[in-house]
Amino acid sequence: MPILLLRGKAPCAAFLSSPSQHRRRAYWISARQNAGRVHATLVESANDTSRSAQLIQWLYNHGAPQQAVEIQEVVQEGNSLDITTAARDLKQGDLALRIPEHLIITLDRVFEDEALAELLTTNKLSELACLTLYLMYEKKNGKQSVWYEFIKELDRVQGRGLQGAKSPLLWEDEQVQEYLAGSPLIGEIKERLKGIEREYDELDTVWYLAGSLFKSYPFDSPTEAFSMNLFRQAFAAVQASVVHLQGVPLSKRFALVPLGPPILSYSSTSKAMLQYCRETREVQLVADRSYKRGEPIKAWCGPQPNRRLLLNYGIVTDDNPYDxxxxxxxxxxxxxxxxxxxxxxxxxxxxxxxxxxxxxxxxxxxxxxxxxxxxxxxxxxxxxxxxxxxxxxxxxxxxxxxxxxxxxxxxxxxxxxxxxxxxxxxxxxxxxxxxxxxxxxxxxxxxxxxxxxxxxxxxxxxxxxxxxxxxxxxxxxxxxxxx
The missing domain is CATH 3.90.1420.10 (Rubisco LSMT, substrate-binding domain)
Known part of the structure; x- marks a missing residue:
């Protein structure tokens, strides 16, 4: 089932279109799990630039500094996944990731008015719902959107982490009942879905309240442009991608960061955190240990039990001390x-x-x-x-x-x-x-x-x-x- 936003300008297709067959693509032909790491062999074809290189080139074209990470495509048990890996050997304390503030999507960027952002998220919609709606309309702008390459990668990963599963919010109800039978997570899934539906019912109200945001989108009101099912898919994908920044204004605390999750692997035991640096006005990730080139980079997911990790990101970490x-x-x-x-x-x-x-x-x-x-x-x-x-x-x-x-x-x-x-x-x-x-x-x-x-x-x-x-x-x- 298609996830996230609309493909091109069609009202019921996926968030992003598939890459051209003529682009150069990088495949990890073999992958295996060993002590929590993915080891694989990279084989490249002979044409153009890869899809992942296009996203990183987009970052460079818009002023991002040289990154110490890259995106690699892995095939794991038949599933193709994108993951953020070390582009070179890294030592503890090295800056692995540096994304300038202007290339990060936050509510203050969406609304350009902190008061309006706080009003809407306090009284009508959650931060995640606002970010979701913003990206859904940005997708309808297609290649005209400044976020086109970023959105394309979000659709590619479809909210899947390194283990290849989506949030249970996107599973069929029969799968939830069968695979999770006995777990209290089933009740939490039902409550979260009810919350998403309540937010969907408020979309048109926000559309009219936030004229300063939506006047740039010559499209129909939200519930006419997007079905409930499509909004749910988009919401779950944004939820799996959002970063919770600390020490920033409320309008910046939820951020979508290129090269960040879900392609950046979350860990319950990592000491590395995606953090906002006021001096350089960018989101950074400092390596908490040494990495070999090609090794997946990991960041701390916060003190979340595995039920929350599965609900939000589609992952379960076996060494989670917060269960x-x-x-x-x-x-x-x-x-x-x-x-x-x-x-x-x-x-x-x-x-x-x-x-x-x-x-x-x-x-x-x-x-x-x-x-x-x-x-x-x-x-x-x-x-x-x-x-x-x-x-x-x-x-x-x-x-x-x-x-x-x-x-x-x-x-x-x-x-x-x-x-x-x-x-x-x-x-x-x-x-x-x-x-x-x-x-x-x-x-x-x-x-x-x-x-x-x-x-x-x-x-x-x-x-x-x-x-x-x-x-x-x-x-x-x-x-x-x-x-």
Whole structure:
């Protein structure tokens, strides 16, 4: 299905047209994954300049300095991808990427009025929606647009990162339900799609409000020019490409940077960041380590869990230290001790509905068991014994502790039972030569989520094994809810 904006001036085609067959093209003939790196052999044909060289030449023609990176096309498991690689050997501290401010698309460039930009993004549209609409109209200008070469590359990559998958916002609903079965990401996808639809419904309002922006486009109003489906595709592609700049005005904080993501690979552990330099008025990327020529350049994606990375960029990083799963505990209002428990919780800046984060290799959240012990107190005397100070928190009674641990184990087991695949099946999908990029990134995410849940389950089971035996008392009389 075509993605991003309109091809030429046709109202329902892709964002960018395909490159001419007479252009010189560079292909990576073989590619394999090894320790997170793509290794490939580059073979060039004999004519003209390659498509990637045209984008870099466009940068140079418009005043960009010499870059230490280049775009290489790789064929990975049958999928053709563009990636930003080192154009020469780089040392730690070298400037890998330098893009002048005038070659970066931000809201102040779109609106040329910071007040208008803030008004629209505060009351009507998100920054991403505004950038999306701007590029959709720029595409309709075809080769007359100053951004033509940049837009062409955005359409080429279609929001795909190095793993070759698009955001699940662009998957078929059946694929979302099948590949991500059991994951809380399914609910997040539905909410994000609803948000995109709400923004689509506001496009015409913004069109009339921002006359200073759209007067240069002799086209129909947005909802007449672009379908909801096309806007969704464009939005997802812009979302995968946008850079969040720090220390800049609000109108500059979301930026589309040539040679940046998604062709610039994101990493959860890299220390390199795309940053705005006030002195040179450009976005820079400083290498955080040495790179060999041809090696993919990586930048930090921020403290985002893999669910967010997959939703935004279509990638999953196996070494992500920010992965987590939410566990929410809700105290019932019908509990006769509800007010007393709330008072204790408020002293510790906790609420009667509290969310805890389960993480890989970090055990149970330190406040989870103390909170649950208090939640399951059945009388005032036991409530007095409940301590939320982690330094001195201890079981209140054998009965209370077993109630807490059994409920927690039951909840974790229920979460695990929602998945249709086992961890072993996920591993097989990841290693399969027949599985597609979407199946593989989904399997990577599910494997990590199950690892988090199984780790928590092992700790709970260990505590159960060490508990003093008591007579079974049945379900708790306090209907504390875990979700």
């Amino acid at each position: 987590r799963l939410a566990l929410t505990v809700t105290l019932p209002h019908a509990d006769s001790l509800f007010q007393a428990k709330r008072a204790v919780l408020q002293q510790h800046k906790l609420a009667t509905q509290q969310t805890f984060q389960l993480q890989r290799g970090k055990g149970l959240p330190e406040m989870l068991l103390p909170y649950l012990r208090l939640a399951h107190c059945t009388d005032s005397e036991s409530l007095k014994q409940a301590s939320l100070d982690t330094c001195c928190s201890a079981p209140i009674s054998a009965e209370n502790e077993l109630t807490v641990l059994h409920q927690l184990a039951s909840h974790l087991q229920s979460c695990l039972s929602r998945y249709r695949t086992t961890a072993e099946e996920d591993e097989a999908t990841i290693a399969s030569t027949s599985a597609g990029p979407r199946q593989k990134v989904a399997a990577r995410l599910l494997r990590i989520e199950k690892e988090i849940l199984n780790g928590a389950m092992r700790e709970v089971q260990s505590l159960l094994d060490d508990s003093d035996p008591v007579e079974e008392t049945g379900p708790s009389v306090i209907p504390v809810r875990l979700s």
